[in-house]
Amino acid sequence: MTRRPAVGGPGALALPALLLALLLAAGPAAARGRTVEVWIAAVPVGWNVVPNGRNAIEGDRFEAAQTTFQTVVYRQYTEGWAKLVPNAPGDRGIQGPLIRARVGDTILVHFRNLDTVFNRPHSMHFHGVHYRFGSDGSYIPGFSGPGAVVKPGQSFTYRLVAGPDSAGVWPYHDHSPSMTDSIAGGLYGALSILGPRQRAPDREFVVFLESQLGFMTIDGRAFVGNTPVFHAKVGDLVQWDVLALGDEQHTFHVHGHRWRTPGGGVVDTQTVGPAESFAIRWREDVPGTWLYHCHVESHMMNGMIGIYRVAR
Amino acid sequence: MTRRPAVGGPGALALPALLLALLLAAGPAAARGRTVEVWIAAVPVGWNVVPNGRNAIEGDRFEAAQTTFQTVVYRQYTEGWAKLVPNAPGDRGIQGPLIRARVGDTILVHFRNLDTVFNRPHSMHFHGVHYRFGSDGSYIPGFSGPGAVVKPGQSFTYRLVAGPDSAGVWPYHDHSPSMTDSIAGGLYGALSILGPRQRAPDREFVVFLESQLGFMTIDGRAFVGNTPVFHAKVGDLVQWDVLALGDEQHTFHVHGHRWRTPGGGVVDTQTVGPAESFAIRWREDVPGTWLYHCHVESHMMNGMIGIYRVAR
Amino acid sequence: MTRRPAVGGPGALALPALLLALLLAAGPAAARGRTVEVWIAAVPVGWNVVPNGRNAIEGDRFEAAQTTFQTVVYRQYTEGWAKLVPNAPGDRGIQGPLIRARVGDTILVHFRNLDTVFNRPHSMHFHGVHYRFGSDGSYIPGFSGPGAVVKPGQSFTYRLVAGPDSAGVWPYHDHSPSMTDSIAGGLYGALSILGPRQRAPDREFVVFLESQLGFMTIDGRAFVGNTPVFHAKVGDLVQWDVLALGDEQHTFHVHGHRWRTPGGGVVDTQTVGPAESFAIRWREDVPGTWLYHCHVESHMMNGMIGIYRVAR
Numbered sequence: 001m002t003r004r005p006a007v008g009g010p011g012a013l014a015l016p017a018l019l020l021a022l023l024l025a026a027g028p029a030a031a032r033g034r035t036v037e038v039w040i041a042a043v044p045v046g047w048n049v050v051p052n053g054r055n056a057i058e059g060d061r062f063e064a065a066q067t068t069f070q071t072v073v074y075r076q077y078t079e080g081w082a083k084l085v086p087n088a089p090g091d092r093g094i095q096g097p098l099i100r101a102r103v104g105d106t107i108l109v110h111f112r113n114l115d116t117v118f119n120r121p122h123s124m125h126f127h128g129v130h131y132r133f134g135s136d137g138s139y140i141p142g143f144s145g146p147g148a149v150v151k152p153g154q155s156f157t158y159r160l161v162a163g164p165d166s167a168g169v170w171p172y173h174d175h176s177p178s179m180t181d182s183i184a185g186g187l188y189g190a191l192s193i194l195g196p197r198q199r200a201p202d203r204e205f206v207v208f209l210e211s212q213l214g215f216m217t218i219d220g221r222a223f224v225g226n227t228p229v230f231h232a233k234v235g236d237l238v239q240w241d242v243l244a245l246g247d248e249q250h251t252f253h254v255h256g257h258r259w260r261t262p263g264g265g266v267v268d269t270q271t272v273g274p275a276e277s278f279a280i281r282w283r284e285d286v287p288g289t290w291l292y293h294c295h296v297e298s299h300m301m302n303g304m305i306g307i308y309r310v311a312r
Numbered sequence: 313m314t315r316r317p318a319v320g321g322p323g324a325l326a327l328p329a330l331l332l333a334l335l336l337a338a339g340p341a342a343a344r345g346r347t348v349e350v351w352i353a354a355v356p357v358g359w360n361v362v363p364n365g366r367n368a369i370e371g372d373r374f375e376a377a378q379t380t381f382q383t384v385v386y387r388q389y390t391e392g393w394a395k396l397v398p399n400a401p402g403d404r405g406i407q408g409p410l411i412r413a414r415v416g417d418t419i420l421v422h423f424r425n426l427d428t429v430f431n432r433p434h435s436m437h438f439h440g441v442h443y444r445f446g447s448d449g450s451y452i453p454g455f456s457g458p459g460a461v462v463k464p465g466q467s468f469t470y471r472l473v474a475g476p477d478s479a480g481v482w483p484y485h486d487h488s489p490s491m492t493d494s495i496a497g498g499l500y501g502a503l504s505i506l507g508p509r510q511r512a513p514d515r516e517f518v519v520f521l522e523s524q525l526g527f528m529t530i531d532g533r534a535f536v537g538n539t540p541v542f543h544a545k546v547g548d549l550v551q552w553d554v555l556a557l558g559d560e561q562h563t564f565h566v567h568g569h570r571w572r573t574p575g576g577g578v579v580d581t582q583t584v585g586p587a588e589s590f591a592i593r594w595r596e597d598v599p600g601t602w603l604y605h606c607h608v609e610s611h612m613m614n615g616m617i618g619i620y621r622v623a624r
Numbered sequence: 625m626t627r628r629p630a631v632g633g634p635g636a637l638a639l640p641a642l643l644l645a646l647l648l649a650a651g652p653a654a655a656r657g658r659t660v661e662v663w664i665a666a667v668p669v670g671w672n673v674v675p676n677g678r679n680a681i682e683g684d685r686f687e688a689a690q691t692t693f694q695t696v697v698y699r700q701y702t703e704g705w706a707k708l709v710p711n712a713p714g715d716r717g718i719q720g721p722l723i724r725a726r727v728g729d730t731i732l733v734h735f736r737n738l739d740t741v742f743n744r745p746h747s748m749h750f751h752g753v754h755y756r757f758g759s760d761g762s763y764i765p766g767f768s769g770p771g772a773v774v775k776p777g778q779s780f781t782y783r784l785v786a787g788p789d790s791a792g793v794w795p796y797h798d799h800s801p802s803m804t805d806s807i808a809g810g811l812y813g814a815l816s817i818l819g820p821r822q823r824a825p826d827r828e829f830v831v832f833l834e835s836q837l838g839f840m841t842i843d844g845r846a847f848v849g850n851t852p853v854f855h856a857k858v859g860d861l862v863q864w865d866v867l868a869l870g871d872e873q874h875t876f877h878v879h880g881h882r883w884r885t886p887g888g889g890v891v892d893t894q895t896v897g898p899a900e901s902f903a904i905r906w907r908e909d910v911p912g913t914w915l916y917h918c919h920v921e922s923h924m925m926n927g928m929i930g931i932y933r934v935a936r
Contacts, residue, residue, distance in 0.1 A: 448880060479890075585893075
């Protein structure tokens, strides 16, 4: 991502609706925050949901042919889609790049459809951020514009603003006429937006709950040994970005830990349904090799489980 | 609805449990608030879930015979069930009338069963409000009274009180022995109760998530072009009344907008399961033609999606 | 349970993470709170989901052979597993004993596997409380210790601490390699932890939502007449401990009552998914014979419904 310095303006904490409207109208020059630019393409990949071919806990084995499929995913590129950007640590799943911004920032997402396998239109629809109707990215017969049906070979730039109410973690995904197949195929990702003065975490873990090929997946992988192994050490400020898409409700659980919800309750298991998302934070204080998983039993048994290792 | 002026009493903000008890015991004369009276009957109708015969986004077509059924719904009448009241704007779905009240009000719901098609008993059971056991409207062998099994041709009056903890949006529905069939057939509606000094919204949209004939429905309709088109303009205070019944969990999403939950978190997608309900409010500031839908993909693809138009 | 008096230390309200760490390291002697000790075994039982053989509301009848199965459940014993402890009132379901503690307490759970029917390993995994990795009780190939796979005839002691963020109600359950079968069979229970100065309720009702033999169950029973009848009187401080396990989302509803969620919203129906849990409290003020049930209609119709009687 390219980050350009702020141009001026009042304090971000008091960014009111009127300023936000001006900002959406006038573009980045009026923004107090930075302008974050990112180039993303929809690209074909072959994806193996169970690369090691096994369910380590229950002992089942699978052939690669049962667990691999051709699909289209979002991948990050350098400016002008010049070169594919290798995925960052903590961002290695089937999902697209984690787009990071801060309240007050303008986010320009330059999207190109490189789907040469299915030759379908695609788009990007973003949750949680502010934008004008033209950047909605959703197909509505008779109303939607070019950002909703980006054909293979074409490009579109979505202009988004992280408002005061955008702090947190949000999904983005295809909302073109091919969205049913493409979301099931992994055409989604996450935005992570810090509050005006919020400290960035030491570790940030993206947990995308979906299903592929009949397996229940985390970041497109199933079963311990394939799903992400997240690492932290005692004293780290860790953040879990938990999101879901598809048809199912999940209950996200981490062993040996608890967290506070916005209302002030404490939970260690939290419901997340399709397109819901939340960020969980804690200062790590318990070394061990912990499980994190969806607590819906059939989901857990069918792959939606991983390991979180905390070193002293 | 008939609204009668308040008779006196202390400020509604401090309505304590004892006063509430007195009020339930003594009836409307003791109430500080108004008495709201409404006449409702269960009446047979033919209902078409997909009146225009098509799924505009995916292009499928349906015959009227596939999408129409005979059912029984709640409909509002003038005093003494003299005359059917045409549905109000924003209240045109399969559900019964939106019963509006304010904290402190006593609500008298006069119910008559006019189900001459199936000849089944029916009742009304109300969420969110206070009432004595006799107004519960739920069939319990050996315990329930006449309000739980209102036979065809019979009437019953439910006496309800909007307590200090009743502000918000709540479902009502049949809870007689025939409730399984009748709720699936649309025998439900909503209560909308304002806080003691809460401003009424400029626009109020009722979104009832259920299923009929295998379609996933909003207010008894499926697919863009059949589901309600809600209208507002920039500057309006809009309120969405979101409710669900049946067997499914839904995640309600509105494009281009976010809202604050009671705990202070911000979401743009929110889980609503059977008999859950919530009111969402915002001051409208984004013109456009927006989608609102359940984000469970199979629900959205099977009809649970509509359009919200915001004019400048 | 054996309760030993506190040994000293600072006020429980300010129990910080460091103290908690010391407390976990040093054991009960360093704790400000008491030490609660409880002896629990996994024992074989025959269990009838519908002892009276009928669905009183809809009139269906069942043979005992259809509704009875052999399973393994948690049961409480006196010190050293000397003698089975009869279940306490309000704690008579398929679930194990309600383990009661207060923030600041250390809880020692002495577990013995007496599963002589299936001869499977079992364990105990606790939600909501603090513990070191060795007390996690969850099977992870290559990492977990003896507390995760307790074989028939063996014992293990789990050392838990009720931290300042542990107040509330939490499930415990088998997390050994046999957990899929054993949780479905009823091998679970609840912890109820009071805040540092929180008043104990006059009545405490445990509502465990699961399924057995295809019935939707509360505390292992289906249909009014089999599910628990909870009793209170006007003026009582009542507490409902609502928990779920398995594959399903539920919406818990009590007729004629409402409650406040941690965020300050008021509801009378609340989603609870697998391993989620919450405590609801109110001062009882409405006499009557009320229904409590899951509002997912197919769950309610398939047994997940009971009666709550409030005397004057």
